[in-house]
Amino acid sequence: MNQVEQSVAEYVDEVWEDVVADIEQLVSYPSVAVAADAEPGAPFGRPVRDALDCALGIAQKLGYQTSDDDGYVGIADIPGRGDKQLATICHVDVVPAGPGWNTDPFAMERREGWLLGRGVIDDKGPAVLSLYAGAYLLKHGIVPRYTFRALLGCDEEVGMSDVHHYLENHADPDFLFTPDAEFPVCNAEKGQFGATFVSPKIDGGRIVSWSGAEASNAIPSQSICELAIAADELPAPVENADRLEITALDNGHAQIFAHGIGGHASMPEGTINAVGLIVAYLREAEDAFGARDERLLTPAEHEFVKFLAFVHADAYGRGLGIDATSPAFGPLTCNAGLIRVADGHIEQVIDVRFPDSTSADTIREQLDPLVGRFGVTCRVGRAKVPFSVSADDPAVKALIDTYNEFTGKHAEPFAMGGGTYARNFARAVSFGPEETGLELPAWGGQMHGPNECANEEQxxxxxxxxIVAILRLNELEL
Incomplete structure (x- = not known):
């Protein structure tokens, strides 16, 4: 270990208990961004503003110069010798806690070398790391070549309007990385496409209510559907019987409760969409009713559930006919997580992450035949093109080399389906801190799912x- 790495290791050991305590404090804020709850100086609601103030307070304690962009983005600076700027950006907002937690999601627990709580890995834990990384400079009296700016966003999980506001009022950093993904370095992000499928008007329907994920970018771990029928009239599940519960409600209706395996919309491997479990059961139950020349659902409901079977056929858009892949970006993913019954219609939201071999316009056109066949309305939402920075960029090379030296690996930059702040900046990548293939404890879960956890050693x-990456970036001509 060289002298710099020795100094860094000693610093990390010295501050680690403070790091954990600050993560715990930041996790305590239920900071779900809600633009409808905007107040002056708090464009995403008071809980997010409180979390931002907490993070800025940590920065002030460490010696940063702090300010904020009208409550959209927090700014923590270590002035450099020149005019150029090196930046990081994390976010203090989180996805809703959602069901399935075994602990209070906003009271961080420390257990067996892990941290447990909403945001410990996405992205409050990394936000605290970014502040302590820059604070190494302050601790050792190092005036950096480039101003180090730690940005703290407030709307990453919803729309990233925070960084749009920031960039309208501030110059682009000369280089930025965001600790909001997996190591080694993600230099390319898939495009994003969102849409809502709306059923035709349903009169006198049997499906009273239906819930899924709390956010479109979350794969639902639970789904609950209430049917206006007695529970004892429904057949017992055949497929996925261990994941479905049918109970009688006090109003004489039946409730179907599905237990899936949640996760992030861009990483469906190993997950089970709970909404899809209910779709499959409804199709199964309808067949059982049909065998008795009876109907479980109204014709309009029947057709829409039949359509949903195509939506939930897999997590890669094959059922919808939108599947695509490319060597650089990998396969398209499609998450159908948000579902609800509203104003006599059933609405299903999809979150698509697509490679550079297709486009939002192509996806929209490919949806038309199936949507038309079932008389479904398709409301298109967001659309973002794929984003990339060259793997040969010297700053990118500095990051990947630092990672490889610490781990002994020979990793290369990669593309992913997750969307980070990086895509909004001219020269930016995402850089950890997650590790692919890290085995979670039995009681722990992934980001965006219940029981979100992070490994302390990681x-x-x-x-x-x-810290070492920041030191090396200061040696480059940015």
Missing amino acids: LKQALKIY
Whole structure:
């Protein structure tokens, strides 16, 4: 270990208990961004503003110069010798806690070398790491070549309007990385496409209510559907019987409760969409009713559930006819997580992450035949093109080299389906702190799902990597 790495390791050991305590404090805020709850200086609601103030307070304690962009983005600076700027950006907002937690999601627990709570890995834990990474400079009296700016966003999980506001009022950093993804370095992000499928008007329907994920970018771990029929009239599940519960409600209706395996919309491998479990059961139950020349659902409901079977056929858009892949970006993913019954219609939202071999316009055109066949309305939402920065960029090389030296690996930059702040900046990548293939404890879960957890040793290693990377980036001509 060289002298710099030795100094960094000693610093991390010295501050680690403070790091954990600050993560715990930041996790305590239920900071779900809600633009409808905007107040002056708090464009995404008071809980997010409180979390931002907490993070800025941590920065002030560490010695940063702090300010904020009208409550959209927090700014923590370590002035440099020149005019150029090196930046990181994390976010203090989180997806809703959602069901399935075994602990209070906003009271962080420390267990067996892991941190447990909403935001510990996405992205409050990394936000604290970014502040302590820059604070290494302050601790050792280092005036950096480039101003180091730690940005703290407030609307990453919803629309990233925070960085749009920031960039209208501030110059683009000369280079930025965001600790909001997996190591080694993500230099390319898939495009994004969102749409809502709306059923025709349903009169006198049997489906009273239906819930799924709390956010479109979350794969639902639970789904609940209430049917206006007695529970004892429904057949017992055949497929997925261990994941479905049918109970009688006090109003004489039946409730179907599906237990899936949640996760992030861009990483469906290993997950089970709970809404899809209910779709499959409804199709199964309808067949059982049909065998008795009876109907479970109204004709309009029947057709829409039949359509939903195509939506939920898999997590890669094959049922919808929109599947695509490319060598650089990998396969398209499609998550159908948000579902509800409203104003006599059933609405299903999809979140699509697509490679550079297709486009939002192509996806929209490919949806038309199936949508038309079932008389479904398709409301198109967001659309973002794929984004990439060259793997040969010297700054990208500095990051990947630092990661490889710490881990002994020979990793290369990669593309992913997740959307980070990086795509909004001219020269930016995402850089950890997650590790692919890290085995979670039995009681722990992934980001965006219940029981979100982060490994302390993993976070410690990431902090060391970030500090050395910042030192090396200051040696480059940005």
